[in-house]
Amino acid sequence: MKKFESIKTGEKAQLTHTIRQSDIDQYVELTGDDNKIHVDQQYTSKTAFKKPVVHGMLSASFISTLIGTKLPGDGALWYQQSIKFLMPVRVGDKITVFAKVINKIKRTKTIQLSTEIYNQNNQKVITGTASVKLIEEVQPSAIQKAVKVKNNIALVIGGTGGIGKATCFQLARDGFDVAIHYYKNIESANRLKKNIEKLGNNATVVNADIKEIDQVDRMIQRVLRKLGSISVLVNCATTPIPNIKIADLEWRNMQEQYDVNIKGAFNIIKFVVPIMEENGYGKIINLITQYIEDPKPELAHYITAKSALSGFTKALATELAPKGIQVNLISPGMTDTQLLADIPEKVRLLTAAQAPLRRLASPDDIARVISFLSSEKSDYLTGETIRVNGGQVMI
Amino acid sequence: MEKLIEERMREVISAVFNIPVNEIRTDASSDNIESWDSLKHMNMVSALEEEFLIEFDDKEIFELLNYELIKTIVLEKIEN
Numbered sequence: 001m002k003k004f005e006s007i008k009t010g011e012k013a014q015l016t017h018t019i020r021q022s023d024i025d026q027y028v029e030l031t032g033d034d035n036k037i038h039v040d041q042q043y044t045s046k047t048a049f050k051k052p053v054v055h056g057m058l059s060a061s062f063i064s065t066l067i068g069t070k071l072p073g074d075g076a077l078w079y080q081q082s083i084k085f086l087m088p089v090r091v092g093d094k095i096t097v098f099a100k101v102i103n104k105i106k107r108t109k110t111i112q113l114s115t116e117i118y119n120q121n122n123q124k125v126i127t128g129t130a131s132v133k134l135i136e137e138v139q140p141s142a143i144q145k146a147v148k149v150k151n152n153i154a155l156v157i158g159g160t161g162g163i164g165k166a167t168c169f170q171l172a173r174d175g176f177d178v179a180i181h182y183y184k185n186i187e188s189a190n191r192l193k194k195n196i197e198k199l200g201n202n203a204t205v206v207n208a209d210i211k212e213i214d215q216v217d218r219m220i221q222r223v224l225r226k227l228g229s230i231s232v233l234v235n236c237a238t239t240p241i242p243n244i245k246i247a248d249l250e251w252r253n254m255q256e257q258y259d260v261n262i263k264g265a266f267n268i269i270k271f272v273v274p275i276m277e278e279n280g281y282g283k284i285i286n287l288i289t290q291y292i293e294d295p296k297p298e299l300a301h302y303i304t305a306k307s308a309l310s311g312f313t314k315a316l317a318t319e320l321a322p323k324g325i326q327v328n329l330i331s332p333g334m335t336d337t338q339l340l341a342d343i344p345e346k347v348r349l350l351t352a353a354q355a356p357l358r359r360l361a362s363p364d365d366i367a368r369v370i371s372f373l374s375s376e377k378s379d380y381l382t383g384e385t386i387r388v389n390g391g392q393v394m395i
Numbered sequence: 396m397e398k399l400i401e402e403r404m405r406e407v408i409s410a411v412f413n414i415p416v417n418e419i420r421t422d423a424s425s426d427n428i429e430s431w432d433s434l435k436h437m438n439m440v441s442a443l444e445e446e447f448l449i450e451f452d453d454k455e456i457f458e459l460l461n462y463e464l465i466k467t468i469v470l471e472k473i474e475n
Contacts, residue, residue, distance in 0.1 A: 345467055346458075346464070346467045346468065346471065349461075349463050349464045349467060350458055350460070350464060353424065353460035353461050353464055354460070358424075358426065
């Protein structure tokens with residue numbers, strides 16, 4: 001939370017959000033406001049609006065997000081707001097909320113903000129003024145301050161997948177507080193959170209489509225508010241890997257893999273690296289695949305994207321090492337997870353039989369190596385690839 | 396049907412490697428059957444082909460690496 005003294009008149013903050021149909025559905029479920037003008041396509045087609053209009057207070061609620069998370073942030077008591085709805089907002093609109101400090105009242109530690117929302121066409125849709133009181137934390141003692149920046153807070157991307165879940169558990173057993181990222185499987189994420197909390201660790205669940213930088217920004221802010229920092233980032237994000245012959249491969253198949261493996265990693269690192277730089281400490285672990293060194297047919301899209309991630313990781317490792325941030329890779333062989341559901345039994349049996357260790361990797365096998373790379377035991381490793389494949393590829 | 400085929404497969408393995416049927420485990424392979432060398436492997440291939448009236452191609456011969464794989468490949472060939 002910002003201190004009252006550090007806030008300057010004229011200081012600004014902003015956030016962006018694309019309104020989705022699911023936002024409307026959740027708002028209706030929460031508030032019960034199912035006014036046809038917001039939800040009934042047929043009804044609105046007969047009105048001057050032609051299409052449903054997003055609830056005004058739904059759009060305005062992002063003013064609350066901006067005040068509560070950015071300006072001034074945690075502890076903000078938003079006690080007054082004037083508001084004027086200038087234009088309708090529709091599903092699919094990308095709204096940007098701006099707040100600017102226009103006045104400070106020292107006696108009451110209160111700030112006044114102009115609050116404006118624009119759509120993607122740069123049209124002002126909402127305008128108003130907010131009054132916010134800053135509730136400051138009681139200052140911790142010097143000792144408490146010293147332990148504030150901890151090296152045991154992990155963010156696991158793809159935390160509900162096979163390897164991701166095992167990693168969250170392993171890191172919790174190692175003493176980490178864990179932020180569990182999920183994309184679609186909220187139930188699994190919440191169950192995992194409860195189980196980690198039973199171990200006595202803090203855990204939080206965060207959601208984002210990692211391809212969307214705005215969503216990643218919000219996710220990281222949430223992790224910071226809930227857990228305070230990020231010292232370890234484990235990227236287990238993945239997307240289905242269909243076998244596709246080169247003749248049938250389309251650019252969208254390549255793009256799909258690039259989006260999750262490279263754009264996703266890029267978006268996350270953009271926000272996590274500055275946190276680690278500030279702490280002078282951080283460990284980033286990306287997952288690639290054995291198929292980079294032992295390629296299989298019909299997987300060009302997957303292998304190409306993972307190879308790009310390998311290059312990206314090594315470039316980061318070189319640049320970030322002097323800042324105390326280590327970046328490493330794990331290259332698993334075929335691992336017994338849900339991703340194997342579509343792979344024929346014979347292929348699985350054959351892979352296991354041909355592996356010198358005579359079995360497929362389990363998610364725990366991978367998680368234990370992630371645990372090593374997350375710990376101080378790996379402090380002199382960076383830009384390294386650890387192969388966890390039962391001896392299938394030896395270089 | 397599958398159970399019957401498995402029983403016949405066990406009989407073949409027992410005869411080729413000269414071990415009692417009840418000692419053949421589901422993780423049986425050259426790792427734990429001492430007599431399973433390259434010659435015996437080819438004997439097993441011929442015996443399975445004869446027993447089930449099937450023919451393995453070159454690739455499949457090298458895929459018959461353990462009990463589960465033999466079962467999977469034999470069943471696959473019979474079903475096809």
